[in-house]
Amino acid sequence: MLRSLEGWIDPFVSAPAGKLPVTAGGYLWFLVRQSPWPFVAMLLLGGATALVEAGLYSFIGIIVDLLQTTPKDELFTQNWQLFAGMAAVVLVLRTVLAFFTAGVEEQTVVPGFYARVRWQAHQRIMEQSIAFFHDEFSGRISSKVWQAGQAAGEFMVTLLQVVWYIAVYALATLLLLGELNWRLGAVILVWLAAFSLIARYYVPRIRNSSKASAHAASGATGRLVDTYSNIQTVKLFSSRESEQASARAIFEGYLTVLKRFTRNLTEVRSLMSLLSSVMMVSIGWFSLVLWQSGILTAGNVAVSLGLALRLNLLLGRMLGQLNSLFRYFGTLQDSVEMLTRPIAVTDQPGAPALMVSTGAIVFDKVSFHYGKRGGVIDDLSLTVKGGEKIGIVGPSGAGKSTLASLLLRFHDVESGRILVDGQDIRQVTQASLRAQIGMVAQDTSLLHRSIRENIAYGRQDASMAMLEDAARQAHALDFIQSLKDSKGRSGFEAQVGERGVKLSGGQRQRIAIARVLLKNAPILVLDEATSALDSEIEAAIQDNLIPLMQGKTVLAIAHRLSTIAAMDRLIVMDGGKIVEEGTHDALLARGGLYADLWERQSGGFLPAGEMLAAGEE
Numbered sequence: 001m002l003r004s005l006e007g008w009i010d011p012f013v014s015a016p017a018g019k020l021p022v023t024a025g026g027y028l029w030f031l032v033r034q035s036p037w038p039f040v041a042m043l044l045l046g047g048a049t050a051l052v053e054a055g056l057y058s059f060i061g062i063i064v065d066l067l068q069t070t071p072k073d074e075l076f077t078q079n080w081q082l083f084a085g086m087a088a089v090v091l092v093l094r095t096v097l098a099f100f101t102a103g104v105e106e107q108t109v110v111p112g113f114y115a116r117v118r119w120q121a122h123q124r125i126m127e128q129s130i131a132f133f134h135d136e137f138s139g140r141i142s143s144k145v146w147q148a149g150q151a152a153g154e155f156m157v158t159l160l161q162v163v164w165y166i167a168v169y170a171l172a173t174l175l176l177l178g179e180l181n182w183r184l185g186a187v188i189l190v191w192l193a194a195f196s197l198i199a200r201y202y203v204p205r206i207r208n209s210s211k212a213s214a215h216a217a218s219g220a221t222g223r224l225v226d227t228y229s230n231i232q233t234v235k236l237f238s239s240r241e242s243e244q245a246s247a248r249a250i251f252e253g254y255l256t257v258l259k260r261f262t263r264n265l266t267e268v269r270s271l272m273s274l275l276s277s278v279m280m281v282s283i284g285w286f287s288l289v290l291w292q293s294g295i296l297t298a299g300n301v302a303v304s305l306g307l308a309l310r311l312n313l314l315l316g317r318m319l320g321q322l323n324s325l326f327r328y329f330g331t332l333q334d335s336v337e338m339l340t341r342p343i344a345v346t347d348q349p350g351a352p353a354l355m356v357s358t359g360a361i362v363f364d365k366v367s368f369h370y371g372k373r374g375g376v377i378d379d380l381s382l383t384v385k386g387g388e389k390i391g392i393v394g395p396s397g398a399g400k401s402t403l404a405s406l407l408l409r410f411h412d413v414e415s416g417r418i419l420v421d422g423q424d425i426r427q428v429t430q431a432s433l434r435a436q437i438g439m440v441a442q443d444t445s446l447l448h449r450s451i452r453e454n455i456a457y458g459r460q461d462a463s464m465a466m467l468e469d470a471a472r473q474a475h476a477l478d479f480i481q482s483l484k485d486s487k488g489r490s491g492f493e494a495q496v497g498e499r500g501v502k503l504s505g506g507q508r509q510r511i512a513i514a515r516v517l518l519k520n521a522p523i524l525v526l527d528e529a530t531s532a533l534d535s536e537i538e539a540a541i542q543d544n545l546i547p548l549m550q551g552k553t554v555l556a557i558a559h560r561l562s563t564i565a566a567m568d569r570l571i572v573m574d575g576g577k578i579v580e581e582g583t584h585d586a587l588l589a590r591g592g593l594y595a596d597l598w599e600r601q602s603g604g605f606l607p608a609g610e611m612l613a614a615g616e617e
């Protein structure tokens, strides 16, 4: 039984296509609508439980009246059927309701619904462009994804198990007391009306302060994650006091908004408590007066006092839950703002896969400024023939890496177009585009998984022999075989630490090269692919990259000009434009920016002869 309840909501269902609602309420409805039945069940079960609970007080009234009117020795003989009925309601009905209420909440909603919200949030975030991740702390993103599940789930459970339950109970109380005497019903009605007015005044205030405190909390988490993940820079450049002071400022900012929220809560709780006290005294007073004038029996007085006390307890409980309810709503609102942000780079509906024949690339009047007014890449045109090997050089900030990012469609061009084998990269799927490009980036970070998983990342079906072969060609096999992590796993199974911090920069780069060798895509983008390696290993890898480049289109970005001097053609970029192009020799002969850079490097770092020799390889 419990297992079948567990399967009621399948967490791994993708969100229905279409525009996402941008308000927390709309988003909640969008989630609930996907599997409404467990929530309908909670609604029915919660309502039934409230009615049964209210009904129990009528039993008290009946019993008190019986005690007054029935001779002691005939109590059971006269009323055994009635008592048996009451016992059955308490023992059977109440227990069955409690079982199913707990079952739907704990077996269906908590595991299934929470996980589904997180799963859909994660899927949505993974669709976002690289720019989105550059603009946000990753700690903040992950906390919002995780919190969205918890906040949506807890909100629904609290709403149905507490608020709905209390609403039905209050209505039942109103009806039961109204039936005894209209004055008692009127007191309950006034009480509920005043309760609603106070709630109406405070709800928007609490909602806003709760949203602000959730936002401040996720900002603080993001800031902590940023500090911990850049711990080396923090330790190197920041004094303990200044880091503590800025962390304290973040905590204080959070506390300021939190205090506004808790102040509102204290006000509302105190007001509600006062209201309840007035109501209970009124019910007590009216009941006694009505009993005195013979309108109510002692049993009726017991019922009205019991119901009123219980309603007071329940409203008190609801106020306690109000804090959580608004916190969940605010948290959800804060997550929804991020989850529903438009996706900057999207596949067109029904976009086909990229078909690569020769791997020719055309940048056609491309401009891109990271959303600013100008700069970075300006009206750049470049044609790379299929199988051609291009070296891209230029001063720092010239836009070389940005050009590579545009080819990979990490960003969309702001004007112009990029074609691969005649197909505009915006018209094909991003996955098929990236599948055809192997890239080794400037700052290689690895996933916190095993070496094997990292190398096989672009080609999950690779055999161990293929992995070893790629690692050997990337000159990584020796160090991989000697690796051992803190849990005793060794070689390809060793874990690399977050972002690969347990490996040296050169080792990380060699893993990245092995990964690209294994992927064996027809277009290669090497962005400072060997910059972290010492000259000896770099020269050896360059030797291996040359056969790898055979038959492939290559864009290689490098600061160390020696590593790309042997390319078919060199492109010199400056200020987002191509300022020179040609072979190494032609560019040297021209005496422009390239010749200048070459002069400075060969004069500055290495003896000119050695550099030239390297360049001629």
Ligand SMILES: Nc1ncnc2c1ncn2[C@@H]1O[C@H](COP(=O)(O)OP(=O)(O)OP(=O)(O)O)[C@@H](O)[C@H]1O
Pocket (backbone or CB within 6 Å): 134, 370, 376, 394, 395, 396, 397, 398, 399, 400, 401, 402, 403
């Ligand atoms: N995510 C970003 N948002 C805004 N501007 C950016 C972003 N990334 C880079 N830029 C800017 O774009 C310009 C070009 O940067 P890019 O990284 O393409 O240069 P590069 O030629 O590869 O430099 P380097 O040789 O130092 O790696 C720089 O002025 C940089 O400040």
